[in-house]
Protein backbone atom coordinates (compact mmCIF):
# COMPACT_ATOMS: atom_id res chain seq x y z
CA UNK A 1 0.00 0.00 0.00
CA UNK A 2 2.93 2.41 0.73
CA UNK A 3 4.54 2.97 -2.61
CA UNK A 4 7.67 5.14 -2.84
CA UNK A 5 5.85 8.14 -4.32
CA UNK A 6 3.67 8.28 -1.22
CA UNK A 7 6.69 8.01 1.02
CA UNK A 8 8.25 11.03 -0.72
CA UNK A 9 5.04 13.05 -0.41
CA UNK A 10 4.70 12.21 3.29
CA UNK A 11 8.28 13.35 3.88
CA UNK A 12 7.64 16.67 2.18
CA UNK A 13 6.35 18.03 5.51
CA UNK A 14 8.77 17.62 8.38
CA UNK A 15 7.50 15.37 11.16
CA UNK A 16 8.06 18.09 13.77
CA UNK A 17 6.24 20.76 11.79
CA UNK A 18 3.89 22.99 13.77
CA UNK A 19 1.12 25.09 12.26
CA UNK A 20 -1.12 27.70 13.85
CA UNK A 21 -4.83 26.97 13.85
CA UNK A 22 -6.54 29.55 11.66
CA UNK A 23 -9.21 31.22 13.88
CA UNK A 24 -11.49 31.77 10.87
CA UNK A 25 -10.79 28.38 9.31
CA UNK A 26 -12.81 25.17 9.35
CA UNK A 27 -10.82 22.72 11.49
CA UNK A 28 -12.68 19.74 10.05
CA UNK A 29 -11.76 20.75 6.49
CA UNK A 30 -8.16 21.39 7.56
CA UNK A 31 -7.96 17.92 9.12
CA UNK A 32 -9.28 16.12 6.04
CA UNK A 33 -7.22 18.29 3.71
CA UNK A 34 -4.13 17.05 5.59
CA UNK A 35 -5.30 13.45 5.25
CA UNK A 36 -5.67 13.92 1.50
CA UNK A 37 -1.89 14.57 1.45
CA UNK A 38 -1.33 11.60 3.81
CA UNK A 39 -0.50 13.92 6.67
CA UNK A 40 -2.25 13.45 10.03
CA UNK A 41 -2.54 16.70 11.97
CA UNK A 42 -3.54 16.55 15.63
CA UNK A 43 -4.40 19.61 17.70
CA UNK A 44 -2.19 20.57 20.63
CA UNK A 45 -2.98 23.28 23.19
CA UNK A 46 -0.08 25.59 24.06
CA UNK A 47 -1.91 26.83 27.16
CA UNK A 48 -2.35 23.48 28.95
CA UNK A 49 -0.02 21.24 26.90
CA UNK A 50 -2.84 18.76 26.11
CA UNK A 51 -3.65 17.09 22.82
CA UNK A 52 -7.17 16.75 21.50
CA UNK A 53 -9.00 14.74 18.91
CA UNK A 54 -11.33 15.53 17.20
CA UNK A 55 -10.19 19.04 16.20
CA UNK A 56 -12.14 21.96 17.65
CA UNK A 57 -12.14 25.75 17.68
CA UNK A 58 -11.19 25.77 21.37
CA UNK A 59 -9.29 23.52 23.75
CA UNK A 60 -11.86 21.20 25.35
CA UNK A 61 -9.53 20.72 28.35
CA UNK A 62 -8.97 24.37 29.36
CA UNK A 63 -11.13 26.42 26.94
CA UNK A 64 -8.13 28.22 25.51
CA UNK A 65 -9.22 29.96 22.29
CA UNK A 66 -8.21 28.97 18.78
CA UNK A 67 -5.24 31.34 18.89
CA UNK A 68 -3.61 29.12 21.51
CA UNK A 69 -4.10 25.90 19.54
CA UNK A 70 -1.61 24.49 17.08
CA UNK A 71 -1.55 21.61 14.61
CA UNK A 72 1.17 19.03 15.15
CA UNK A 73 1.85 15.65 13.64
CA UNK A 74 1.72 12.77 16.12
CA UNK A 75 4.60 10.29 16.02
CA UNK A 76 2.18 7.72 14.59
CA UNK A 77 2.42 5.07 17.31
CA UNK A 78 -0.81 3.92 18.96
CA UNK A 79 -2.42 1.18 21.05
CA UNK A 80 -5.56 -0.79 20.23
CA UNK A 81 -8.21 0.11 22.85
CA UNK A 82 -10.96 -2.09 21.41
CA UNK A 83 -12.06 -3.47 18.08
CA UNK A 84 -14.89 -5.30 16.37
CA UNK A 85 -14.91 -7.28 13.16
CA UNK A 86 -17.92 -6.15 11.17
CA UNK A 87 -19.31 -9.11 9.25
CA UNK A 88 -22.17 -7.44 7.44
CA UNK A 89 -21.15 -4.05 6.10
CA UNK A 90 -23.97 -1.65 5.31
CA UNK A 91 -24.22 0.68 2.29
CA UNK A 92 -20.81 1.59 0.83
CA UNK A 93 -19.12 -0.76 3.30
CA UNK A 94 -20.95 -3.89 2.14
CA UNK A 95 -18.07 -4.76 -0.17
CA UNK A 96 -15.41 -4.47 2.54
CA UNK A 97 -16.81 -7.00 5.05
CA UNK A 98 -15.35 -8.48 7.09
CA UNK A 99 -13.41 -5.40 8.24
CA UNK A 100 -12.09 -4.14 11.58
CA UNK A 101 -13.55 -1.05 13.27
CA UNK A 102 -11.31 0.05 16.11
CA UNK A 103 -10.83 2.60 18.84
CA UNK A 104 -7.18 3.53 18.78
CA UNK A 105 -5.22 5.53 21.37
CA UNK A 106 -2.37 7.64 20.04
CA UNK A 107 0.75 7.65 22.18
CA UNK A 108 0.06 11.38 22.57
CA UNK A 109 -3.22 10.51 24.37
CA UNK A 110 -6.27 11.13 22.16
CA UNK A 111 -8.47 8.26 20.99
CA UNK A 112 -10.01 8.02 17.54
CA UNK A 113 -12.23 5.59 15.68
CA UNK A 114 -10.49 4.02 12.69
CA UNK A 115 -9.88 0.74 10.90
CA UNK A 116 -7.09 -1.75 11.40
CA UNK A 117 -6.03 -2.98 7.97
CA UNK A 118 -3.56 -5.48 6.62
CA UNK A 119 -2.80 -8.65 8.58
CA UNK A 120 -5.36 -8.77 11.40
CA UNK A 121 -5.05 -12.49 12.19
CA UNK A 122 -4.93 -12.82 15.98
CA UNK A 123 -5.50 -9.08 16.51
CA UNK A 124 -5.84 -8.31 20.24
CA UNK A 125 -6.66 -5.36 22.49
CA UNK A 126 -3.38 -3.81 23.62
CA UNK A 127 -1.60 -4.46 20.31
CA UNK A 128 0.82 -1.77 19.12
CA UNK A 129 -0.33 -0.01 15.95
CA UNK A 130 1.10 2.38 13.38
CA UNK A 131 -0.69 5.14 11.53
CA UNK A 132 -1.16 4.66 7.81
CA UNK A 133 -3.54 5.89 5.14
CA UNK A 134 -5.94 4.13 2.78
CA UNK A 135 -7.76 5.44 -0.26
CA UNK A 136 -11.45 4.64 -0.55
CA UNK A 137 -13.79 5.95 -3.20
CA UNK A 138 -11.44 8.82 -3.95
CA UNK A 139 -10.93 9.80 -0.31
CA UNK A 140 -7.82 9.23 1.81
CA UNK A 141 -8.65 8.10 5.36
CA UNK A 142 -6.31 7.48 8.29
CA UNK A 143 -6.10 3.79 9.19
CA UNK A 144 -3.78 1.68 11.32
CA UNK A 145 -1.68 -1.42 10.81
CA UNK A 146 -0.16 -3.65 13.44
CA UNK A 147 3.31 -2.43 14.33
CA UNK A 148 5.95 -4.41 12.47
CA UNK A 149 3.42 -5.94 10.06
CA UNK A 150 3.29 -4.57 6.54
CA UNK A 151 -0.19 -3.99 5.18
CA UNK B 152 -35.82 11.04 52.44
CA UNK B 153 -34.33 14.48 53.07
CA UNK B 154 -33.33 14.84 49.43
CA UNK B 155 -36.88 14.26 48.24
CA UNK B 156 -37.66 17.11 45.92
CA UNK B 157 -41.36 17.64 46.42
CA UNK B 158 -44.43 15.46 46.23
CA UNK B 159 -44.74 12.83 43.50
CA UNK B 160 -46.80 13.25 40.40
CA UNK B 161 -48.67 10.26 38.99
CA UNK B 162 -48.80 8.29 35.79
CA UNK B 163 -52.54 7.71 35.81
CA UNK B 164 -52.99 6.66 32.21
CA UNK B 165 -50.81 4.38 30.13
CA UNK B 166 -51.30 3.01 26.63
CA UNK B 167 -49.34 1.12 24.01
CA UNK B 168 -50.21 0.86 20.31
CA UNK B 169 -49.28 -2.48 18.76
CA UNK B 170 -48.36 -2.69 15.08
CA UNK B 171 -47.05 -6.23 14.78
CA UNK B 172 -43.98 -7.85 13.25
CA UNK B 173 -43.37 -6.70 9.70
CA UNK B 174 -46.75 -5.02 9.37
CA UNK B 175 -46.88 -1.51 7.89
CA UNK B 176 -47.46 1.00 10.68
CA UNK B 177 -50.48 3.34 10.54
CA UNK B 178 -49.76 6.98 9.66
CA UNK B 179 -47.89 9.00 12.30
CA UNK B 180 -50.82 11.16 13.40
CA UNK B 181 -53.15 8.15 13.45
CA UNK B 182 -50.82 6.42 15.89
CA UNK B 183 -50.48 9.53 18.05
CA UNK B 184 -54.25 10.01 18.16
CA UNK B 185 -54.85 6.38 19.10
CA UNK B 186 -52.26 6.57 21.88
CA UNK B 187 -53.85 9.79 23.17
CA UNK B 188 -57.37 8.35 23.24
CA UNK B 189 -56.26 5.09 24.84
CA UNK B 190 -54.13 6.79 27.51
CA UNK B 191 -56.90 9.19 28.54
CA UNK B 192 -59.43 6.35 28.60
CA UNK B 193 -57.02 4.25 30.68
CA UNK B 194 -56.74 7.11 33.18
CA UNK B 195 -60.52 7.26 33.42
CA UNK B 196 -60.39 11.00 32.77
CA UNK B 197 -62.44 13.17 30.47
CA UNK B 198 -60.37 14.56 27.60
CA UNK B 199 -61.42 18.05 28.68
CA UNK B 200 -59.25 17.53 31.78
CA UNK B 201 -56.07 17.43 29.65
CA UNK B 202 -54.29 20.80 29.73
CA UNK B 203 -50.79 19.84 28.64
CA UNK B 204 -49.00 17.88 25.93
CA UNK B 205 -45.41 16.68 25.84
CA UNK B 206 -44.44 15.15 22.52
CA UNK B 207 -41.49 12.87 22.07
CA UNK B 208 -39.93 13.37 18.66
CA UNK B 209 -39.84 10.18 16.65
CA UNK B 210 -36.77 9.02 14.76
CA UNK B 211 -38.25 8.91 11.23
CA UNK B 212 -40.40 12.03 11.76
CA UNK B 213 -38.20 14.16 14.02
CA UNK B 214 -39.97 17.43 13.29
CA UNK B 215 -42.99 16.40 11.26
CA UNK B 216 -45.40 18.09 13.67
CA UNK B 217 -44.62 20.50 16.45
CA UNK B 218 -46.47 19.94 19.74
CA UNK B 219 -48.85 22.87 19.24
CA UNK B 220 -49.94 21.32 15.94
CA UNK B 221 -50.54 17.97 17.62
CA UNK B 222 -52.47 19.65 20.46
CA UNK B 223 -54.60 21.42 17.85
CA UNK B 224 -55.12 18.17 15.90
CA UNK B 225 -56.38 16.56 19.11
CA UNK B 226 -58.58 19.57 19.89
CA UNK B 227 -57.01 20.09 23.30
CA UNK B 228 -57.76 23.83 23.46
CA UNK B 229 -55.65 25.90 25.86
CA UNK B 230 -52.72 23.74 26.87
CA UNK B 231 -49.05 23.82 27.78
CA UNK B 232 -47.08 22.14 24.98
CA UNK B 233 -43.47 21.00 24.70
CA UNK B 234 -41.38 18.64 22.65
CA UNK B 235 -38.25 16.62 23.35
CA UNK B 236 -36.10 16.66 20.24
CA UNK B 237 -34.55 13.73 18.46
CA UNK B 238 -30.91 12.90 18.97
CA UNK B 239 -28.86 11.74 21.92
CA UNK B 240 -31.73 11.80 24.41
CA UNK B 241 -33.14 9.06 26.58
CA UNK B 242 -36.85 8.79 25.73
CA UNK B 243 -37.72 8.59 29.43
CA UNK B 244 -37.12 12.36 29.54
CA UNK B 245 -40.66 13.15 28.36
CA UNK B 246 -42.11 11.92 31.65
CA UNK B 247 -39.72 14.20 33.50
CA UNK B 248 -40.78 17.11 31.28
CA UNK B 249 -44.43 16.38 32.06
CA UNK B 250 -43.65 16.19 35.78
CA UNK B 251 -41.80 19.51 35.60
CA UNK B 252 -44.77 21.17 33.90
CA UNK B 253 -47.15 19.86 36.57
CA UNK B 254 -44.87 20.91 39.43
CA UNK B 255 -44.36 24.36 37.93
CA UNK B 256 -48.10 24.81 37.76
CA UNK B 257 -48.11 25.05 33.97
CA UNK B 258 -50.56 22.18 33.68
CA UNK B 259 -52.51 19.70 35.80
CA UNK B 260 -52.98 16.69 33.54
CA UNK B 261 -50.34 16.28 30.86
CA UNK B 262 -50.63 13.94 27.91
CA UNK B 263 -47.30 12.40 26.89
CA UNK B 264 -47.17 10.96 23.38
CA UNK B 265 -44.67 9.13 21.21
CA UNK B 266 -45.07 7.38 17.86
CA UNK B 267 -42.67 5.88 15.35
CA UNK B 268 -43.50 4.55 11.91
CA UNK B 269 -40.00 3.47 11.10
CA UNK B 270 -39.77 0.70 8.68
CA UNK B 271 -43.06 1.37 6.92
CA UNK B 272 -41.97 4.88 5.90
CA UNK B 273 -38.28 4.21 5.24
CA UNK B 274 -37.98 0.46 4.74
CA UNK B 275 -35.69 -1.57 6.97
CA UNK B 276 -32.55 -0.54 5.07
CA UNK B 277 -33.60 3.09 5.32
CA UNK B 278 -34.23 2.65 9.02
CA UNK B 279 -30.75 1.22 9.53
CA UNK B 280 -29.23 4.05 7.47
CA UNK B 281 -31.04 6.60 9.61
CA UNK B 282 -29.78 4.98 12.81
CA UNK B 283 -26.25 5.04 11.35
CA UNK B 284 -26.45 8.83 11.19
CA UNK B 285 -26.02 8.79 14.97
CA UNK B 286 -22.33 8.32 14.23
CA UNK B 287 -20.32 11.46 13.58
CA UNK B 288 -20.27 12.16 9.84
CA UNK B 289 -16.67 13.36 9.81
CA UNK B 290 -14.83 11.25 12.38
CA UNK B 291 -16.81 7.99 12.70
CA UNK B 292 -18.85 7.17 9.62
CA UNK B 293 -15.80 7.02 7.30
CA UNK B 294 -14.78 3.86 9.19
CA UNK B 295 -18.02 1.92 8.70
CA UNK B 296 -19.34 1.20 12.20
CA UNK B 297 -22.80 -0.38 12.38
CA UNK B 298 -25.00 0.61 15.32
CA UNK B 299 -24.20 -2.79 16.89
CA UNK B 300 -20.49 -1.98 16.49
CA UNK B 301 -20.74 0.70 19.19
CA UNK B 302 -21.91 -1.95 21.65
CA UNK B 303 -19.50 -4.52 20.22
CA UNK B 304 -16.57 -2.22 21.05
CA UNK B 305 -17.80 -2.10 24.67
CA UNK B 306 -18.36 -5.86 24.74
CA UNK B 307 -14.90 -6.65 23.36
CA UNK B 308 -13.30 -4.45 26.01
CA UNK B 309 -15.51 -5.98 28.75
CA UNK B 310 -14.42 -9.45 27.66
CA UNK B 311 -10.78 -8.29 27.68
CA UNK B 312 -10.85 -6.48 31.03
CA UNK B 313 -13.10 -8.80 33.04
CA UNK B 314 -13.09 -12.14 31.28
CA UNK B 315 -16.80 -11.89 30.51
CA UNK B 316 -17.74 -14.91 28.38
CA UNK B 317 -19.77 -15.33 25.21
CA UNK B 318 -22.04 -17.59 27.28
CA UNK B 319 -22.69 -14.76 29.76
CA UNK B 320 -23.46 -12.34 26.92
CA UNK B 321 -25.82 -14.98 25.53
CA UNK B 322 -27.49 -15.62 28.87
CA UNK B 323 -28.99 -12.11 28.92
CA UNK B 324 -30.75 -12.82 25.61
CA UNK B 325 -31.98 -16.21 26.84
CA UNK B 326 -33.48 -14.74 30.03
CA UNK B 327 -35.12 -11.77 28.34
CA UNK B 328 -36.50 -14.03 25.58
CA UNK B 329 -38.32 -16.02 28.27
CA UNK B 330 -40.07 -12.82 29.31
CA UNK B 331 -40.87 -11.83 25.75
CA UNK B 332 -42.60 -15.15 25.19
CA UNK B 333 -44.94 -14.30 28.09
CA UNK B 334 -45.94 -11.07 26.31
CA UNK B 335 -48.91 -11.65 23.96
CA UNK B 336 -47.68 -8.81 21.72
CA UNK B 337 -44.11 -10.02 21.25
CA UNK B 338 -42.70 -9.91 17.73
CA UNK B 339 -40.53 -13.00 18.29
CA UNK B 340 -41.24 -16.69 18.66
CA UNK B 341 -39.34 -19.66 20.04
CA UNK B 342 -37.04 -20.10 23.00
CA UNK B 343 -33.35 -19.35 22.85
CA UNK B 344 -30.56 -21.37 24.41
CA UNK B 345 -27.09 -20.15 25.33
CA UNK B 346 -25.75 -22.36 22.54
CA UNK B 347 -28.21 -21.05 19.91
CA UNK B 348 -27.31 -17.44 20.79
CA UNK B 349 -23.54 -18.03 20.74
CA UNK B 350 -23.78 -19.97 17.46
CA UNK B 351 -26.00 -17.42 15.71
CA UNK B 352 -24.52 -15.39 12.84
CA UNK B 353 -21.89 -12.82 13.88
CA UNK B 354 -22.90 -9.25 13.11
CA UNK B 355 -20.09 -7.26 14.74
CA UNK B 356 -17.78 -9.35 16.93
CA UNK B 357 -18.26 -10.48 19.59
CA UNK B 358 -22.01 -9.86 19.17
CA UNK B 359 -24.24 -12.29 17.30
CA UNK B 360 -27.66 -11.49 15.84
CA UNK B 361 -29.48 -12.94 18.87
CA UNK B 362 -27.54 -10.60 21.18
CA UNK B 363 -29.00 -7.57 19.40
CA UNK B 364 -32.30 -5.67 19.41
CA UNK B 365 -35.09 -6.26 16.94
CA UNK B 366 -36.06 -3.56 14.45
CA UNK B 367 -39.82 -3.06 14.31
CA UNK B 368 -41.96 -1.24 11.78
CA UNK B 369 -43.53 1.05 14.35
CA UNK B 370 -45.47 1.58 17.53
CA UNK B 371 -46.70 4.26 19.90
CA UNK B 372 -47.07 5.00 23.58
CA UNK B 373 -49.29 7.40 25.51
CA UNK B 374 -49.38 8.45 29.16
CA UNK B 375 -51.34 10.86 31.30
CA UNK B 376 -49.22 12.49 34.01
CA UNK B 377 -51.44 13.95 36.72
CA UNK B 378 -50.90 16.21 39.73
CA UNK B 379 -53.43 14.22 41.76
CA UNK B 380 -53.69 10.49 42.25
CA UNK B 381 -56.74 9.45 40.21
CA UNK B 382 -57.23 6.00 41.74
CA UNK B 383 -55.30 2.94 42.90
CA UNK B 384 -54.14 2.32 39.33
CA UNK B 385 -52.22 5.62 39.42
CA UNK B 386 -48.48 4.96 39.64
CA UNK B 387 -46.27 7.44 41.48
CA UNK B 388 -43.40 9.07 39.56
CA UNK B 389 -40.97 9.33 42.46
CA UNK B 390 -37.70 10.30 40.85
CA UNK B 391 -35.89 11.10 37.64
CA UNK B 392 -32.17 11.49 37.01
CA UNK B 393 -30.35 12.10 33.77
CA UNK B 394 -26.75 12.62 32.72
CA UNK B 395 -24.76 12.60 29.51
CA UNK B 396 -20.98 12.38 29.30
CA UNK B 397 -20.00 12.07 25.63
CA UNK B 398 -21.47 11.42 22.23
CA UNK B 399 -18.66 9.85 20.19
CA UNK B 400 -17.19 6.68 21.66
CA UNK B 401 -13.70 8.13 21.09
CA UNK B 402 -14.57 10.72 23.75
CA UNK B 403 -15.89 8.23 26.34
CA UNK B 404 -13.72 8.08 29.46
CA UNK B 405 -14.16 4.29 29.52
CA UNK B 406 -15.81 1.65 27.36
CA UNK B 407 -16.92 -0.54 30.26
CA UNK B 408 -17.70 1.60 33.30
CA UNK B 409 -19.58 4.88 33.27
CA UNK B 410 -19.70 7.34 36.17
CA UNK B 411 -22.48 9.36 34.54
CA UNK B 412 -24.77 6.32 34.63
CA UNK B 413 -24.24 6.03 38.39
CA UNK B 414 -24.86 9.76 38.77
CA UNK B 415 -28.17 9.62 36.86
CA UNK B 416 -29.42 6.55 38.75
CA UNK B 417 -28.37 8.01 42.12
CA UNK B 418 -30.21 11.26 41.38
CA UNK B 419 -33.41 9.33 40.66
CA UNK B 420 -33.07 7.14 43.75
CA UNK B 421 -32.30 10.07 46.03
CA UNK B 422 -35.39 11.97 44.86
CA UNK B 423 -37.45 8.86 45.56
CA UNK B 424 -35.83 8.39 48.98
CA UNK B 425 -35.00 4.86 47.88
CA UNK B 426 -31.99 2.53 47.91
CA UNK B 427 -30.98 0.04 45.24
CA UNK B 428 -32.12 -2.76 47.55
CA UNK B 429 -35.66 -1.32 47.44
CA UNK B 430 -35.93 -1.87 43.69
CA UNK B 431 -38.19 -4.82 42.82
CA UNK B 432 -37.58 -4.87 39.07
CA UNK B 433 -35.69 -3.00 36.36
CA UNK B 434 -36.55 -2.20 32.77
CA UNK B 435 -33.28 -1.45 30.99
CA UNK B 436 -32.85 -0.34 27.41
CA UNK B 437 -31.28 -3.44 25.85
CA UNK B 438 -30.04 -2.74 22.32
CA UNK B 439 -27.30 -5.36 22.86
CA UNK B 440 -26.76 -7.84 25.66
CA UNK B 441 -23.60 -6.09 26.88
CA UNK B 442 -25.68 -3.04 27.84
CA UNK B 443 -27.63 -4.62 30.74
CA UNK B 444 -24.34 -5.98 32.13
CA UNK B 445 -22.73 -2.54 32.03
CA UNK B 446 -25.85 -0.98 33.58
CA UNK B 447 -25.94 -3.50 36.44
CA UNK B 448 -22.29 -2.69 37.18
CA UNK B 449 -22.34 1.07 36.61
CA UNK B 450 -25.49 1.59 38.69
CA UNK B 451 -24.03 -0.57 41.47
CA UNK B 452 -26.26 -3.67 41.53
CA UNK B 453 -22.94 -5.53 41.35
CA UNK B 454 -19.27 -4.61 41.17
CA UNK B 455 -17.29 -3.77 38.04
CA UNK B 456 -16.87 -6.89 35.93
CA UNK B 457 -19.43 -8.89 37.91
CA UNK B 458 -22.34 -8.39 35.51
CA UNK B 459 -21.71 -11.63 33.66
CA UNK B 460 -21.78 -13.67 36.86
CA UNK B 461 -24.83 -11.72 38.09
CA UNK B 462 -26.99 -12.85 35.15
CA UNK B 463 -25.66 -16.41 35.01
CA UNK B 464 -27.89 -17.85 37.73
CA UNK B 465 -31.15 -16.42 36.39
CA UNK B 466 -31.15 -13.42 38.76
CA UNK B 467 -32.73 -11.21 36.08
CA UNK B 468 -35.60 -13.60 35.36
CA UNK B 469 -39.09 -13.26 36.79
CA UNK B 470 -38.81 -15.01 40.14
CA UNK B 471 -35.13 -14.06 40.38
CA UNK B 472 -33.78 -11.40 42.71
CA UNK B 473 -33.88 -8.60 40.11
CA UNK B 474 -36.32 -9.27 37.26
CA UNK B 475 -35.30 -7.32 34.15
CA UNK B 476 -37.25 -6.37 31.04
CA UNK B 477 -40.32 -8.35 32.01
CA UNK B 478 -42.03 -7.44 28.69
CA UNK B 479 -39.11 -8.73 26.60
CA UNK B 480 -37.45 -5.37 25.94
CA UNK B 481 -36.03 -4.61 22.53
CA UNK B 482 -34.42 -8.05 22.42
CA UNK B 483 -37.67 -9.99 22.67
CA UNK B 484 -40.71 -7.70 22.45
CA UNK B 485 -40.10 -4.99 19.83
CA UNK B 486 -37.97 -1.94 18.99
CA UNK B 487 -40.31 0.65 17.52
CA UNK B 488 -37.77 3.50 17.52
CA UNK B 489 -37.57 6.39 19.97
CA UNK B 490 -40.40 4.86 21.99
CA UNK B 491 -38.51 1.72 23.02
CA UNK B 492 -37.83 3.10 26.51
CA UNK B 493 -41.46 4.21 26.74
CA UNK B 494 -42.52 0.60 26.15
CA UNK B 495 -40.42 -0.01 29.28
CA UNK B 496 -42.43 2.64 31.14
CA UNK B 497 -45.71 1.03 30.02
CA UNK B 498 -44.44 -2.29 31.36
CA UNK B 499 -43.34 -0.77 34.67
CA UNK B 500 -46.78 0.80 35.12
CA UNK B 501 -48.44 -2.54 34.28
CA UNK B 502 -46.24 -4.34 36.84
CA UNK B 503 -46.88 -1.77 39.59
CA UNK B 504 -50.63 -2.02 38.99
CA UNK B 505 -50.37 -5.78 39.37
CA UNK B 506 -51.83 -6.26 35.89
CA UNK B 507 -48.97 -8.14 34.19
CA UNK B 508 -50.69 -11.54 34.24
CA UNK B 509 -48.33 -14.49 33.71
CA UNK B 510 -45.27 -12.22 33.78
CA UNK B 511 -46.25 -10.42 37.00
CA UNK B 512 -43.40 -9.79 39.45
CA UNK B 513 -44.70 -10.73 42.91
CA UNK B 514 -45.22 -7.80 45.26
CA UNK B 515 -43.86 -5.31 42.71
CA UNK B 516 -43.74 -2.02 44.61
CA UNK B 517 -40.83 -0.08 43.14
CA UNK B 518 -39.39 -0.14 39.62
CA UNK B 519 -36.37 1.42 37.93
CA UNK B 520 -36.74 2.31 34.24
CA UNK B 521 -33.78 3.24 32.05
CA UNK B 522 -33.74 5.15 28.80
CA UNK B 523 -30.65 5.64 26.69
CA UNK B 524 -29.52 8.11 24.08
CA UNK B 525 -26.87 6.84 21.66
CA UNK B 526 -24.78 3.95 23.08
CA UNK B 527 -24.96 4.94 26.77
CA UNK B 528 -23.91 8.50 25.92
CA UNK B 529 -26.96 9.87 27.73
CA UNK B 530 -29.02 8.02 30.33
CA UNK B 531 -32.31 8.82 32.02
CA UNK B 532 -33.63 6.83 35.00
CA UNK B 533 -37.19 6.90 36.32
CA UNK B 534 -38.24 5.55 39.70
CA UNK B 535 -41.87 4.50 39.70
CA UNK B 536 -43.81 3.20 42.67
CA UNK B 537 -47.17 1.69 43.55
CA UNK B 538 -49.38 4.46 44.91
Ligand SMILES: [Zn+2]
Pocket residue numbers: 045046047048049050059060061062063064
Ligand atom coordinates in the same frame (compact mmCIF):
# COMPACT_ATOMS: atom_id res chain seq x y z
ZN1 LIG C 1 -5.86 23.66 26.79
